[in-house]
Amino acid sequence: MKVALKTIVLTLLVVTLSGCMTYRYERAETLIPPIVEEPFIETRLVQIDHPQIAEELPFVTFKALFIPLPEEPSLALLNDLVAGVSAASYEVVAFIGEEESITYLEKEFEGGSQRLAERQLVVTPHKGVLDGRGKLLLNLHPKTQLTVALLEISPGAYERLIAGADLEDLTQKDNFALPQLGGPTLLFASLGEPSSEDWFETAEGHLYRTKTSWPNSDALREAGFFDTWRLTHYSALSDPGVTWEYHYEDELVISERIDYLYVQGVVPLESHTYEIAPKGGRFAIEASFIIP
Template sequence: MNVKRLKRRRVVASAGALIAAAMLSLGSTSAVATTGGHSAAEHERLRVMTLNIFYGGDDLDLKTGDFCAKPNGCPQTLVQIEHAITQARADIVGVQEPERDVERIASALGWYGSDRAHVMSRFPIIDPPGGNGLYVYVEVAPGRVVAVANTHTPSDPYGPYLVRDGGTVKQVLDLERKTRLPAVQDLIEVLPSLARKGIPVMLTGDFNSPSHLDWTPAVAAERPEVPYAVKWPVSSALAEAGLRDTYREAHPDPVAVPGFTWTPGSPEADAHEVFDRIDWVLTAGPSRTIDSTVVGEKGGPDVGVGVSPWPTDHRGVVSTLDVVPAVPQVLVAPATRRVTIGGNLPVTYHAPGRQGERVELRDAKGRAVTSRPTSSRTDGTVTLSAKGLRRGAYDVALVSRGKVVSKAPVWLYPAGEPTKVSVGKSSYKQGESIKVDWSNAPGMGLDWVSVYACPGGKCQDTSEYLVYTYTGSAIEGQAKIGPKSIGADSSWPLAPGRYVVRLLPDDGLVSVAQSAMFTVTK
């Protein structure tokens, strides 16, 4: 879940050296050549896990069961998160509330990680063009991939609490359609098309919603906290899009095996808590569920993998799947979207395999400034040099028979250039939307820009965020903060006074850039 703690918000990136290593791995191996350059499809068995790690995994004191005395002050809890993943024997993990720690955990495990997509794996990860941080490919066999997406829908207001407090079915459905259903629409638009192309799809997440497979008439007859059956909109919409609930495939009777994941205990638990199964591993495409189990505290209800002490406020789920991984579409995938001028950029490709194909770095005018041949290989990795180039936006392009068949954007910056954020004007009228620009952002899945008050012209690091929006993991971009932004219901219009805008990585509270001060006037 994700309840506010003194306005500490959580609801998800460009992967760095670990992604580069993953891409080098893809380039070093290829499937045995047969028709189309790849061997016949073979089945692979994968263990896919979902896990909400609670404020980055280092904010829970394992001794007291309460928040750490200092934010991010319990690194030993992060070690226990790593232990839980190891005990679950997971191959792929979707992480919620990661707070910049996906790649950190992955590194500790000797894995690959994406802070952009909030996915880690013991297999190489590829951030494909068009994925836009919504999903990544995991190369589970040489030259063959599965698609993995991860999500965390809004937590408040929470539907089961509304039921507990006397809400009607209509009120519950209206709440869910307004609060959580919009958060999965992009997934519904994108993931089924991947499955139709024969790519196995896995969607992990903390959905902050029960499942329609659990709130059935049979369950309503047995559980007092389920007074009526509900066709919960999020799970229903995902099911209608072809995504299957692996836990319910393995345990079809919700009366006999509820599989609760919320909550084994939490500093944020409600005084009159409602327990439910809100963390899921969903799948689509050529995959079959072998087994699924809850990962949580030893002795917990329906816990199949027990860990003591349990280091987070959600139980996890790990599902064993039999999949037929797919050959990806033609693609070019840079190791990072932020490139240091003077350095090198590894680029992975899956090409048609024709003579004369090249991977190029192209400037804003479409001119190739550096390139490397693919040597007619279908899969591989080349390294492009960024020496002597100018700061700015570029495209990495895969060129076949003189045409660009795939491209992906990157941005080049001088070594040491900081992240920057600015506002459009030094003064705004009350109620006027604020234009925000940023550059050289971390590009993580939940980077955000927010307005902070500066009473008396003094901007404190400890001041509270007011109204904000997410960057969409963009390295460079712009947005408007105004009446439709998050937090506007309580903070908009801004009162007359002085303010700044800050850019904060991955849903965390540590700013990496601050604008010049601006004024709001009547």
């Protein structure tokens, strides 16, 4: 009898508890709203703020050639230079030389040249505008402009040396005015003297070299210009980059780098020198660049 009573009581207790649990779960379903699952991709992508992409400007690459003419170049040499430049794919070619030679080249290149000064000529296939201060503004790309300028110091230090000046008297700073430039700039400079980066007491094979400061290259460096040759050739001993030679009667040859391609806002990629004429005493400088 007691066992039967316990069984009945236990059964009633289980039924009662089950009823309470069912009620609570049913009530919870009415009070708690169901979770609506949203597709991840569609909803999340709508919430992402996409970055604003700035207008992409192209990387502009170009080649330039600097030809400092030798003294009294022959007509045959000038014609060869015209033919070579016309057949090549240079964006900018700069000539510095005697007024008569520059006038002849200007006539031969016709509308493809710009006269910057009596001794300075720029040849380019691009449209350019002279600003009246010796600068040429070239449109290499619809959104990329290159400023081109030429600088010549004459007579240079080496011409004065040949004329009999003492070496210690050659380092007086020439009073030249640097062009006021901005943006990508290419400066063709014939300084008539070496760079102080090339001269040092331990330079082998140069008996006449001493520790000398050459002020023109220093002034350009202080003004924010970079020497293309030194940026692409790190050793002044293995890569001197000679652009000028003088032959003495006793077969002594003095050779130096006195012509330069300086840049601002332009990255040099490579550069080379070429002899303009056999024993002509001058070398051309070719270089390729990129405007980032």
